[in-house]
Amino acid sequence: MKDTRLSLAWPAPAKLNLFLHINNQREDGYHELQTLFQFIEHCDYLDFKVTASSQLKLHSNISDSVADSDNLILLAAKSLQKYTHCQRGAEIWLDKRLPMGGGIGGGSSDAATTLVALNYLWDTQLSKEQLMEIGLELGADVPVFINGLSAFAEGVGEKLITVSPKEYWYLVLIPNVHVSTAEIFQDPSLTRNTPKLDLDSLMNSSWQNDCQELVVRRQPKVAKALDWLIEYAPSRMTGTGACVFGQFEQQQDALEVADKLSVDMKGFVAKGTNISPLAMRLAKG
Ligand SMILES: C[C@](O)(CO)[C@H](O)COP(=O)(O)OP(=O)(O)OC[C@H]1O[C@@H](n2ccc(N)nc2=O)[C@H](O)[C@@H]1O
Numbered sequence: 001m002k003d004t005r006l007s008l009a010w011p012a013p014a015k016l017n018l019f020l021h022i023n024n025q026r027e028d029g030y031h032e033l034q035t036l037f038q039f040i041e042h043c044d045y046l047d048f049k050v051t052a053s054s055q056l057k058l059h060s061n062i063s064d065s066v067a068d069s070d071n072l073i074l075l076a077a078k079s080l081q082k083y084t085h086c087q088r089g090a091e092i093w094l095d096k097r098l099p100m101g102g103g104i105g106g107g108s109s110d111a112a113t114t115l116v117a118l119n120y121l122w123d124t125q126l127s128k129e130q131l132m133e134i135g136l137e138l139g140a141d142v143p144v145f146i147n148g149l150s151a152f153a154e155g156v157g158e159k160l161i162t163v164s165p166k167e168y169w170y171l172v173l174i175p176n177v178h179v180s181t182a183e184i185f186q187d188p189s190l191t192r193n194t195p196k197l198d199l200d201s202l203m204n205s206s207w208q209n210d211c212q213e214l215v216v217r218r219q220p221k222v223a224k225a226l227d228w229l230i231e232y233a234p235s236r237m238t239g240t241g242a243c244v245f246g247q248f249e250q251q252q253d254a255l256e257v258a259d260k261l262s263v264d265m266k267g268f269v270a271k272g273t274n275i276s277p278l279a280m281r282l283a284k285g
């Protein structure tokens with residue numbers, strides 16, 4: 001074990017799906033997809049205190065909306081204990097800053113940060129690949145957050161190839177509506193037959209999100225946000241929504257558009273980054 005004092009400010013960054021193509025539905029209901037993940041410098045933060053007993057305790061500012069039994073942070077910590085037979089426990093503090101159900105992967109990122117931080121703090125010495133395997137059981141997006149590098153993903157999102165798309169500045173809008181990933185994937189009218197393309201062709205084609213048309217139809221608030229943003233910058237939805245993002249060359253340009261937002265539309269400006277803030281935190285120890 002590394003230390004029993006507090007280990008502070010482990011970041012759990014958001015991701016954007018710069019494109020998201022749905023290629024097929026497997027017999028188990030999951031969808032085969034091709035997507036491009038890039039992290040953004042906008043994060044939840046987790047603090048950890050290793051304890052001698054195996055108990056896990058979470059203090060969070062979302063305990064009203066997510067029960068402990070469903071919280072991916074505790075589920076991740078339990079999986080790591082089970083997999084490694086670790087006898088240690090932890091007290092964990094979550095400072096939730098990322099919008100939930102927005103398609104920016106906050107829950108998956110919290111789970112990934114928990115696995116990476118506790119593997120370090122408990123000294124359980126699992127490899128990144130082993131952590132990614134455990135992470136995949138918690139959610140399709142967890143492995144990319146553990147890997148910590150922008151990636152082109154295939155399969156259900158777990159087959160990763162590291163890529164370095166341009167690191168734009170983004171204005172991310174948060175329509176005040178929660179989109180359920182499961183509901184979008186269950187909708188019969190979802191486009192799920194986009195042909196699979198090779199990576200080179202994908203990187204050089206125009207980027208789209210196959211869930212966008214459906215979500216825009218179901219959620220007028222998403223449609224409104226996208227209609228507004230697209231007047232200022234190339235803009236798309238991320239994941240299964242609800243967040244939409246516009247891309248800008250300069251921070252200043254993004255901030256100027258953010259200034260024009262009406263009071264009923266929330267948003268934030270963040271830089272795209274191909275190396276996750278979590279990977280940088282781990283390197284610091
Ligand atoms: C659409 C993406 O956001 C792209 O980044 C992700 O693939 C979704 O990843 P996630 O939120 O971690 O998703 P999970 O928690 O694994 O799955 C939520 C639900 O979405 C559906 N699901 C998810 C991923 C996938 N490739 N096919 C699916 O059909 C399943 O019905 C599942 O019950």
Ligand SMILES: Nc1ncnc2c1ncn2[C@@H]1O[C@H](COP(=O)(O)OP(=O)(O)OP(=O)(O)O)[C@@H](O)[C@H]1O
Nearest residue numbers: 071072100101102103104105106107108110181239
């Ligand atoms: N630590 C957590 N943070 C946020 N949501 C959590 C957490 N643990 C469990 N959840 C559950 O996961 C649901 C989806 O949360 P999340 O914020 O990851 O959505 P999302 O950004 O749309 O994810 P994705 O892009 O992976 O589909 C929440 O509504 C909540 O019920």
